[in-house]
Amino acid sequence: MISIPHKAKQFAVFIIKLLIVTAAFYFIYNQLVHNDQLDWPKFTALLKKKQSVAGILFLLSFSVANRYLEILKWQNLVSHLKPISVGESTKQVLGALTAGIFTPNGLGEYAGKALYFEKTKTKKIIFLNLICNGIQMVLTILFGTMGLFVLGYWQWASAILLLAVFFYLISIASKNIKIKGYSIQKLTHKINEIPKRIHQKNIVLAILRYLVFSHQYYFLFLAFDVDLPYLTMMATIATVYFLASSLPSFQFLDFAVKGSVAVYFFGKLGVNEWIVVFISTLMWFLNVVLPVVIGSYFVLKFKPKWKQAP
DSSP states (O other): OOOOOHHHHHHHHHHHHHHHHHHHHHHHHHHHHHOTTOOHHHHHHHHHHHOOHHHHHHHHHHHHHHHHHHHHHHHHHHTTTOOOOHHHHHHHHHHHHHHHTTSBTTTHHHHHHHTTSOGGGHHHHHHHHHHHHHHHHHHHHHHHHHHHHHHTOHHHHHHHHHHHHHHHHHHHHTTTOOBTTBOHHHHHHHHHHSOHHHHHHHHHHHHHHHHHHHHHHHHHHHHTTOOOOHHHHHHHHHHHHHHHHTSOOBGGGHHHHHHHHHHHHHHTTTOOHHHHHHHHHHHHIIIIIHHHHHHHHHHHHOOOSOOOOO
């Protein structure tokens, strides 16, 4: 077996890290500058009209809270394997976010987090990340379905509930059927191996995170004089997040996907489409771009888990 010199490994890792960060910034730049949906003169005029230091800090606090809750979620789940500090969890979450920005549905995050641990723990880390993201998706579906009911889309909401019941019955009937060595029963057993207190804390943090980013969206609409009843606004936001999250996408295209869905639903409520697109872009900038900028630092500082040969 050919042994690769340690210095060569270090150089290869440096090049990979540099490529990840460069690609992340390129994709962000490309979407901000060359996307036809963005009319910068209109956006600049809107910003000048609505600019407020207190307002900016208020909205930024939601972005900080959003990522901080995600960091606490990850710290909580990883404690099943070994305790990590908030700082270490921050490094892993933001670094993985940067690595996953140009992968479909953020799949690169799974590999990104796994790289911070020994190879023997890779499967367990991927599984924990699946639980971390899974509870957020369950809440998105739950609140989104409720939003569809509130907005009067009874047929859509009923179809989702019927599908949920159908898949639940199928999972019960086929819990012992194995696919590549895995079954529903084995998956349930793996989930139950994690202490209940960890699951309970994960659910609470996930609910708080959902409330934070949905209300950030809500306050942005208020800031731009969108006068709709609270329940209608929150139901529409929940519906948009649910349907947009159901579509395959890349993190760097997140605002375009959510923006397109938001334009449809808020358009039916009489909201100007430019305001909707602008708010969707701001949400993407505050909750994806800024964390990726910070995460890029952690990617460049990343040290792989290998041991130098004696």
